Amino acid sequence: MRSPAAAIAWEFRRRHRWGLIALAAYLLVLATIKLLIVHPGRSVDFDDESFALVVVVPLTATFIYFLAVFSFGLSGDLAARQSMYPARMFTLPLTTAALAGWPMLYGTAAMAILWLATRFLAVWPSDVDVPMIWPALLAASLLAWTQALTWMAYPMPGLRVIVTVLWLSVIDAVILLALRYKAPESLMLAILAPHVPLAYLAARVAVARARRGVVPDWQGIFARLGRIPDVPRRRERFSSPARAQAWLEWRRHGRSLPALVAILLPFELALLFVFRETPVIVFEILAGVLLTPPFMAAFGAATVSKSNPHGSDSYGLTPFIATRPLTSASLIAAKLKATIRSTLAAWMLVLVAIPIALKLTGTFPLVIEWTHDLIEAVGTPRAIVIVLLGFSALVASTWKQLVQSLFIGLSGREWVVRASVFVALSVLSIIVPLAHWVSGNRFLMGALWNALPWIAAVLVCFKLSAAVWVAMRLRDSGLLSDRTILLGAACWDVVVFALYGLLVWLAPALLFRGYVLALVAILAVPLARLSAAPLALAWNRHR
């Protein structure tokens, strides 16, 4: 290696060679289509779906991949307070400017090249006037800011996600606004040009602070606040090992979700002051607030399911936890209890904050009016059930987000975690354009509607087969007793039947057949993936 810059570049290249090879192959295919199959210079009328499938989806996936690669996001803990910049590089004989500068230079250059390659090689629909420079600059700016914000240390776990998403959204919003008002390319360039230098300065400060080991800490403030009513209890003994473990899980992961929701809520509800005169926007803001806990739970799930929160590179269970004299099922039960408390705490915040915000903004009458409309439309009992069911669905969905990937994270195998991410992205990259394609075709929509019961039936078969396999493995490995398995199955049946009963009562019989609602109820209540968590933990714990 001739220089440190070459060594840093080599590390990116070597570590992500398969991703880069895949990208090169994709660009080669595009080039082949453009140069050989389609006549050069000829305009092509590609329909939206094909264009999405061929260009937009792979490009978006690569964009996200580059964000993760060049911010070192694939090997760090996104939710942690510490900087995600690899600590091993702090001891290299390099200036902080070089440590921040080289990865940023490589990242921004890669983003710009990705755009330019796509711009020249993609077979753009004939009516699309695609600009050249400013999108490259936008992509580079987004990457540079992602690097700066992920390399920064934060005073609270999870704050990195919020700050990064909010700041990138602000940049996007500014660009969308400029596009809406048909800003010329020179103005777009003027808006975007300062971003990379500013992000570089921010990244330099972030890396310098991380190099000195500076990690701000607000947890002490929250801990002191939480300690006030807790003083007498703190000295009490835990009545059982299970309670002690549940306490540990709550302290380790439980407070992240309520904290994230508490940080976001004031910003979201503050919008009510701005848009209180526009009922539609008020409705959208409230819907956004209600979706915040499940949305943030999806981020929180990564830390809950991580088996070793202390080592950002490690997926295995720490010996401290692995040698607790508890069964793997008890360790999972403690996690589940902590996630239930976490979900309830997050929703308590939402339920307290919404009425206060409605009262302060004077938008309460609007909500009362919508309630009256609902009662008039479906009657009081149904209206009550719809509201309760909707609320329960949101709470359950929050909890489900926290626990449904437990079995992946707790497996302790890096390849399982990475494969699940790859499969999820692959499925998404197929489903999104497919859904777009189907939604624009009446015939296909009709066929899909008719096939829905069959699709649901197939999914139910998969789910129940998986659940039976998991139950047998749980029984054979002695992780759960027959009684516990039967009790769990009975509880699941009761919940499914209750949900089915409610759905039958609510849904018009003409629109949905009874068996379709039964399939929906079976699919809605978690079973197989949740039951697989003790198996995954045991697989990790006893390697």
Place this chain on the structure above:
Amino acid sequence: MTEPVINVSDLTRRFGARTALASVSLSLPRGAVYGLVGANGAGKTTLIKHILGLLRAESGSVRVFGLDPVADPVGVLSRIGYLSEENDLPGWMRVDELIRYSRAFYPAWDDAYAEELRQTFALDPAAKIKTLSKGQKARAGLLIALAYRPELLVLDEPSSGLDPIVRRDILGAVIRTIADEGRTVLFSSHLLEEVEQVADHVTMISQGKIALSAPLDIIKESHRCLTVRFAEARPQPAAVAGVLRWEGAGHEWTAVVRGDSGALRAAVAGWGARIIAERVPSLDEIFVAHVGAPADS
């Protein structure tokens, strides 16, 4: 005869192409201190992880107190005190929280003993684990491993990277545990002088195999160190039955001999050389002679 505390039978473990343990068999009766010594990567931690149930036996079997540690983790782990080399105590916990949390798992937890240990180790109950020094963290780990007077104390490289004062605390804890009748200590280390101070029985492990396992007294009695002076300088003396290793240069060479040294004495006479010193070798010398490398290599 009482049942052994640990019974490992024909245990083999592979990690990919590398064999970490090859047909290891070991039986540890109750009430003694067992030193497990070996170079880094020899298989000590792998063996200990099998004993704790953190690794599943691929072939062979592991029984602790007669139980399978994988099938019955609660039955086994509730009777073991374990201090890990990794020192992975949760950094966010305070010392008093760590004690409060740990005591919930062990019905035999002795509050008075825990407090005594805390004071002996000068651990501030309000201090967060992450703010403690490495030595203090080791002491905190030792406290929660000892406070319920476990039947089996497993220490995996406990003094690795620690200062002499903390090492003395750890050795003191081992000695106190031995003082409790019927308790057993399994002590893995590559600091052989420490093992020599406290172990009754030493098991040497090399490249996943047991190179030597015997009571320390017998090991010492069965090995001799003889220094030979040759009339002419030699690059390497010839191999002789019973000689495990030659070390030295030029005219003077030292042999570590196992068992009877008669063959060496006869050879020395035949070479026209003479034995100028004879002594009992240190455990370190015996280890190097058996595994062919210094213990901390």
